[in-house]
Amino acid sequence: FCVLSGGASALWTLPVAGVSLEDVQAVTGALLGAGATIGELNAVRKHLSRIAGGQLARALGPARLVTLAISDVVGSRPDVIGSGPTVPDSTTYGDALAVVETRRVNPPHAVWEHLRAGADGLVPETPKPDQRDVRPHLYCVVADNLVALRGAEAAARDRGYRTLVITTRLEGEAREVGSFVAGLAVSVLHDGLPFGPPAALLLGGETTVHLRGNGHGGRNQELALAAALALDGVPDVLVASLGTDGTDGPTNAAGGIVSGATLPHGRDLGLHARDFLERNDAYHYLEATGGLLITGPTGTNVNDVVLVLARSSDVGTNVAAAEIRPGAMSQVSRDEGESQ
Template sequence: MTETGDRSGSTPTDIARAAARAGIEAAHPEAVLQEALAVDGNRLRIGGRRYDLADYDEVLVLGGGNAAGTVASHLADRLGSALTGGLVVTDDPSPAGPVETVTGTHPVPSEANVEGARRLVERAAAADEHTLVLAPVTGGGSALLAAPVDGVSLADLRELTEALLRSGAPIDRINAVRKHVSAVKGGQLARTAAPATTVGLVFSDVASDDPSVVASGPLSPDPTTYDDALDVLAEYGVDAPASVLDHLRAGADGDVPETPGSDDAAFESASVHVVADNRTAVSAAREVCREAGFETLVLSSSVRGEAREAAKTHAAVAEEIRRSGNPLEPPAAVLSGGETTVTIRGDGTGGPNQEFALSAALELGEPAVLCAVDTDGLDGPTDAAGAVVDERTVEDPRRARSLLADNDVYDYLDERGALVRTGQTGTNVNDLRVLLVAE
């Protein structure tokens, strides 16, 4: 449960951790879907739309992503016998009644991902106008719903994914490439499921909340093209496998059909609802800080760019608060979300939130606390969600800067007890940061 009430005996570090925890809990499917869905007998309401479950021969759950397992579990509990089956691909499985769960890997796809996506596509293709498809689409779906096009092997898809993740490209640009080497992304799941009634339940892990970017938009029209995908590879110096380049060039030449755009008939029977996003987490974290006596400000829920550089701006805000009382008088809490990136040049261990935290700690010249976490509980390829730091975390700036340069901050933060470990959280609405400046 989220902690509330008097925190007069808590330290700023305690409060920052509690605020981050509250943000994660607020974005969990159990909390979100209790509000977003209403079930009254055979009647289901999602947003402003209503569905009579008795009108359908089948009610299926088909989707993928970090939170897809917990979404499927919630739907199974709420819909009971009205839910007839389905399949989700996730790295965080949960019992979901008649819905089959395929456990895959993230952020790099595996054979399990490919097989799960293949079976999901088969289930979608078998749906007809008497089928209602409830489709969880969550962060992590780009890797978990791995359905490479003919001619692109799993090994090549893995190589492409790793190169894109190292490149420092923003997620919308990365996904422009992934859409164009997939049989499910970029609106193609909606095309496959048509004419079934398909309802997307989106947990947004992208700064824009654009459903065409979340999990590479399997249910959304794709505004990007094969030319865009080739431009991303060139701009970020991504050395893609030959099979990928051959496919993208064939698409750019018109020899391979483009992903479906907004005029495609497939979207006439598909709707998408963003049921949780980064603001969900930020708002809950802000409330914890308020209850602890801090004046609060949401800096942005769309912070992006290189993690270590964005961190310097947050440290500068803390300095300004301390020195001038602008934009808030201390005790002050500044919250932000979004998704920063890391351009990998070294061979160490860490993640964007860990690099964000250590970079901020290097800049904090006056008392302040910063907690930075990924709401899915896994920051980069590590077991930590992120880290919490203050102005005392770094005693040896030269070593800290060297480790940052080598993308090797995990052990350094662990030695100082700064890592935040939550385990997989069952949700994914991007990064969350809590910056506290006490009196």
């Protein structure tokens, strides 16, 4: 049996000869900072590993294999989850080299030399789907983003909201996605689309961030701050974005929660949200305005969850008013998590 979950690519690696773990860490960090997708990132990591990209299955030879996977990637592709150690690899050294070049990162010399040698045919490729290196076997995705979204949907419905799961494939630049999500909230309030309040819209996936400044934060916090900018002064709406593993970027927060009151509160404190966003410093803005969501590690990862809540001013008592205040919502979430 092979059990995979989020983080396998980073935690379970055996670098190829001539490439150190520090080299792999360096190119990984550079690609993340350049906004690389998980598919792009894993295309590179597969070709710097002696385990990933079907190489574990090839080493096991004729052994009977069963893979159980918890998916933390959009689309739950087996060759991307955990960099696909037990399934054939659809990417090539040429693809990996193209990612490095397209994202304009400067990897360690050893990484560059290895990828170039592979692209030139001087290093054996990872097992491919049209080859017989990897024996067919049972591969089961036992949990994914949709499981988390359905759970959140049930909780929202129990609180009196009309609910809709919109997608599990949310991708793109975090700040742009934040503006889009804010637009969904306004559409519910003013257009009754997809239906009127009380409404809970749920989206899942994984956005990316291009680092422009030296601030502190993560993709979910950046998405939330961008949503706050678009919701400035809009009443009766809330947007929350969080990582299901309880961590977002190199911070102690899972993500952020904002409403139309977030920016006015920030201005009262003398803070300019746009400046924080431009230097990728969503953490400190949300910390000051009560918009950080801190859950602690959850022990699993099925991508990110984005929640849009909208209620009318005359909403009934079954929808708590605290749910439209970021600080209160954060505390409610922590208290409920502790009680469970």
